[in-house]
Amino acid sequence: MKKQIALVAGGYSGEYEVSLKSADGLYSFIDRTRYDLHRVLLTREAWSVLLADGSQVPIDRNDFSYRTPDGRQVHFDLAYITIHGTPGEDGRLQGYFDMIGLPYSSCGTLASALTFNKYTCTQFLRSQGLRVADAIRLRRGEQVSEDTVVKSLDLPVFVKPNAGGSSLGTTKVKVADKIEEAVRRALTCDDEVIIERFVAGTEVTCGCYQANGRMTLLPLTEVVTSNDFFDFDAKYNGQVSEITPARISDEMTQRVQNLTQNIYRLIGAKGIIRVDFILPPDGSEPVVLEVNTTPGMTTTSFIPQQIRAAGLQITEVMTEIIENELNNR
CATH class of the missing domain: 3.30.1490.20 (ATP-grasp fold, A domain)
Incomplete structure (x- = not known):
């Protein structure tokens, strides 16, 4: 019998539309011969499931289930969180799922809350010996x-x-x-x-995930934009060049991947994360910018790019992450 997977998108922030695009990407990536996928939309006004005909039915918040128009109650086996911003990236939704006992794809409550607060996260990483911007x-x-x-x-x-x-x-x-x-x-x-x-240098980002006790470190992406910085237009309106793998030395690539792996373990991450860095031109220690625990998953986002560059099949990666979570609950 197929497992029932909720693709949880939307949220309460200005990143609502970006989240919907990530949900579209995940819908195309996840193996639908193995899983039944259900799009769940969260707004401040309502939590609902988007049905194939475009209609919506409400989520029962007591157990995150829903009733189909023909009266069948659907209970999810796992929630794949792809909300960028609150409540899916800041630990609130994770705490709710922990309370009702529903497995989910992303980092837990503490890691999500820590990394969502940029200042607190960078101060924590500084205390662990990592270099961050003042x-x-x-x-x-x-x-x-x-x-x-x-x-x-x-x-x-x-x-x-x-x-x-x-x-x-x-x-x-x-x-x-x-x-x-x-x-x-x-x-x-x-x-x-x-x-x-402001820290001058080359901006790179590195994704990683752990499944079945094995850490997979993905190739780095170099971010080049003619804009003043990597702003919203650069990210979502094509005003950027994203070069994967990054045009840096093997030694520097290894250093950034090692830092990413260390951060993954320090914050107690699970699922896929992505860490952004600046590489100073003098070759000194990379500067950590921020940690993303629900990175974008559109077809052109960094993580899918890096998975392809690694020679991996994204459908297999998604299955690995989902099964790892289901088997470890």
């Missing part, structure tokens, strides 16, 4: 002078929401008198803001 965190209502920012971090700086993704609300600030405006913009997306030192 930053100042501001909560809503707090202020910092432009002089303090410039003396502490120099210019330019990145001003961005502490929680969130897809570079929404993020600004690269090159002159001091634009800092306040950038903070206000970031506060439209979150109640906390990070002002982060």
Whole structure:
């Protein structure tokens, strides 16, 4: 009998549409001869299942099941979370699934909550000996002078929401008198803001996953954009070149992969994660930018690119991850 898999998409943030695209990608990647796939959409107003005819039926939040129009109750064997942002990337949905005993694909509650809070995550990684960019965190209502920012971090700086993704609300600030405006913009997306030192160098990203006791480290992708930085347009509107494998030495590739594996273990990850780095031009230690525990899974996203470059079949990778979770519950 086929296992029933919920592709959980949507969410409560500005990344809703991106999440739907990831769900489309997963629907094409996962082996439908082995699993029955159900699209589950979460919004603040409703949790529902999208049926083949386009209609929706509500999810029973007591056990995350649903009733079909012909009266059959469907219970899921696993939830594949592909929500970018709250509640699927910050640990809230993971906590709910833990409470009702439903296996899920991504990192657990603690790892998800930790990595979703960029400032807390980078400070934790710094405490473990990893190199991260210096930053100042501001909560809503707090202020910092432009002089303090410039003396502490120099210019330019990145001003961005502490929680969130897809570079929404993020600004690269090159002159001091634009800092306040950038903070206000970031506060439209979150109640906390990070002002982060700019680190020059080559941006790369590395995906990995663990299944059946074996860690798979994927080839690196080099991110090249003519935009000021890897912003929303670069990510989703084609204003970027993504080169896989990255044009760096084998030695540096190994260093980044080792760091990615170390981060995976430090945060207690499971499923697929992706870690973003800057490689300084002097060849010194890579700088960790952020950890993504529900990375994009559209057909052109980094992880599918890296899986192809590794010579792996993405359908087999998805099966491996799903079966690993089902067999270890």
